[in-house]
Amino acid sequence: MSGTASWTGVRNGMGIARAVSGNNMAYVITDTCTKDELCVEACPVDCIHPKKDEPGFEEVLQLYVNPEDCIDCGACVPVCPTNSIFILEELPPGLEHFAAKNANFFAGAKH
16 A cells, blocks of 8 residues: 555445445544544544644644544544534535545554
8 A cells, every 4th residue: 555545435325435445434533623632532442643642743733533443432422522523424525535534644653
């Protein structure tokens, strides 16, 4: 793989097809994220990065869900004050590209 994840955003009657580098991406964070880390605190498996104490936190505009580590529990969704976290199949029209953005953040990275 070239260091970027591929994502197919195909809308049909069943929603968006899950195809992120062969992994199932359950949740996607969008650009309204304020990096308040409430989702980080709620996550039982530490799959949302970067955190304040990690390199790159200041540089990124939002947080990201690691599709390989996420267990699809949904704990992050209700604690987000900006409603920035979506189930992949429920991404609003026009925001589908955030699935690839989330996956690409973790392409080749180990957290």
